[in-house]
Amino acid sequence: MEMAKVADLIAFVVSANSLIDGCESSGLIDAFGIQCLSVFRAIGLPRTAVLIRDLPSDMKRKQELKKMSVSCLSSELPEDCKFYPADTKEDLHKFMWLFKEQHLSSPHWRNQRSYLMSQEVHLEPDDGNPGKCTLLLSGYVRAHSLSVNQLVQGIFS
Numbered sequence: 001m002e003m004a005k006v007a008d009l010i011a012f013v014v015s016a017n018s019l020i021d022g023c024e025s026s027g028l029i030d031a032f033g034i035q036c037l038s039v040f041r042a043i044g045l046p047r048t049a050v051l052i053r054d055l056p057s058d059m060k061r062k063q064e065l066k067k068m069s070v071s072c073l074s075s076e077l078p079e080d081c082k083f084y085p086a087d088t089k090e091d092l093h094k095f096m097w098l099f100k101e102q103h104l105s106s107p108h109w110r111n112q113r114s115y116l117m118s119q120e121v122h123l124e125p126d127d128g129n130p131g132k133c134t135l136l137l138s139g140y141v142r143a144h145s146l147s148v149n150q151l152v153q154g155i156f157s
Helices: 002-006 031-043 059-073 089-101 108-112
Strands: 009-015 047-053 082-085 115-125 133-142
Touching: 002 031, 047 059, 047 089, 059 082, 082 089
Parallel strands: 009 047, 047 082
Antiparallel strands: 115 133
16 A cells, blocks of 8 residues: 555556446456555555457457456546556557656656655664664655655654
């Protein structure tokens, strides 16, 4: 869940084999997946993509299954969600190229708050005060209105 908070894109993978039985099948999204989607919606989903695996080589059937996946998953995902085939290396290269060219939208909370993408975390105990310590973070400050020279304090348990 922490990774979803800082992600610029979340890609979900669905198998076309699970679409053969139709949208009523509970095999498309399991109980854990529904819980995860609920949490993702609560924290704010970034740009979302769905990669469709196991598509048939027949173009007509491929388009039919792609449309079926859009109709089955559109109620669960944001309206700007894109669906891409992901069976071949070329499909994945095309997705990566399109992803690279996309303008990514951030969840609303990122525009209001600064946050740190930490690379290293160190905890230094305070010898003078047992039970207290200093947390040293190094990484990248993202968003605005927080300077690297600013003091940040809080109660962390």
